[in-house]
Amino acid sequence: MPIAWTGQRGSSPISGFAEGARSYFNKDLRERDAPETALLAGLIQAPSYLSPYRHPERALERRNTVIESDGGDARHHARAGGQSEATPLKLAPPNVEASDAPYYVDMVRDTIISKLNERELNDQSYRIYTALDPELQRSAAQAVEAGIKLWTIRSPRCGRRRKDRQEQI
16 A cells, blocks of 8 residues: 655655654654644645645645544544634644755765665654754855855856847847
């Protein structure tokens, strides 16, 4: 049976409900509540489009649709006073490293996969610690971005290249 894809963290997929529960709620799969379960189930339809980090309003709407259409636990939870539909999204902070240093995260993932098989990595709950400093990474990225802008403004070669390209078109 194929594992459901529930999103993406950097360039790495979030595969399955267990990894989804860890990624979105920082919880074990057994600890999730009805609204969290409904969010995970709803993400399968379109994980990128419904990403709770990038599109929280879409994710919330889809989660509520799942709750309304579910004849099982989620609706029971709402009738019991849980008010699942009214519950706001309570997400764990996104992995800064995955979004701010995707190449580094990919390199770490590739290194780990070379030592463990990918299925074992996805089935187990590993915590990986690296030397990446998120604050330093952000500062470095900002410095590179500022340097590129400055170079683009000051470089006569850059201006000439732009003119040459425009004349060719």
